[in-house]
Amino acid sequence: MRLTRPAALLLLVALAAVTGCSSAVTQAPAAGSGAPSATRVTVTLSDALKIEPAQINIPMGVPVTFVVTNKGTIDHEFFVGGEKAQAVHEKAMSGQMAMVMDEPTGIGVKPGQTKELTLTFADTTPVFGGCHIPGHYLAGMKATITVQ
Numbered sequence: 078m079r080l081t082r083p084a085a086l087l088l089l090v091a092l093a094a095v096t097g098c099s100s101a102v103t104q105a106p107a108a109g110s111g112a113p114s115a116t117r118v119t120v121t122l123s124d125a126l127k128i129e130p131a132q133i134n135i136p137m138g139v140p141v142t143f144v145v146t147n148k149g150t151i152d153h154e155f156f157v158g159g160e161k162a163q164a165v166h167e168k169a170m171s172g173q174m175a176m177v178m179d180e181p182t183g184i185g186v187k188p189g190q191t192k193e194l195t196l197t198f199a200d201t202t203p204v205f206g207g208c209h210i211p212g213h214y215l216a217g218m219k220a221t222i223t224v225q
């Protein structure tokens with residue numbers, strides 16, 4: 078299933094400069110959009126409360142599609158944002174029944190499911206991918222995303 082995140086893209090693309098950046102991650106053609114290319118990154122969520130790889134390097138200014146698979150037996154999520162956004166989301170998730178839902182910068186992933194989240198990073202501000210099912214983030218269910 079392919080999910081697009083127009084709101085997030087609008088927000089993040091605003092300051093984006095198109096670069097000819099190359100990186101270790103693989104390039105794939107963008108599906109149906111006018112974007113020159115899209116970078117796909119495979120991410121795994123597990124019941125060991127790990128997001129792998131724990132360090133993800135991505136290029137700035139081009140759409141990046143995170144292909145996220147939950148290999149565990151319980152719900153997990155992949156929420157992308159900076160330190161502050163992670164803290165806000167952590168609080169939101171702890172204040173209610175841990176409903177895993179999709180939002181502009183995050184996806185809930187059911188056991189055995191693979192979902193995609195496409196975002197464009199406009200600058201090199203450090204960001205993270207985190208799972209905020211109560212207890213998971215604090216246990217280290219987090220990846221560092223370095224925008225280059």
Ligand SMILES: [Cu+2]
Pocket residue numbers: 126152153154208209210213218
């Ligand atoms: Cu989790």
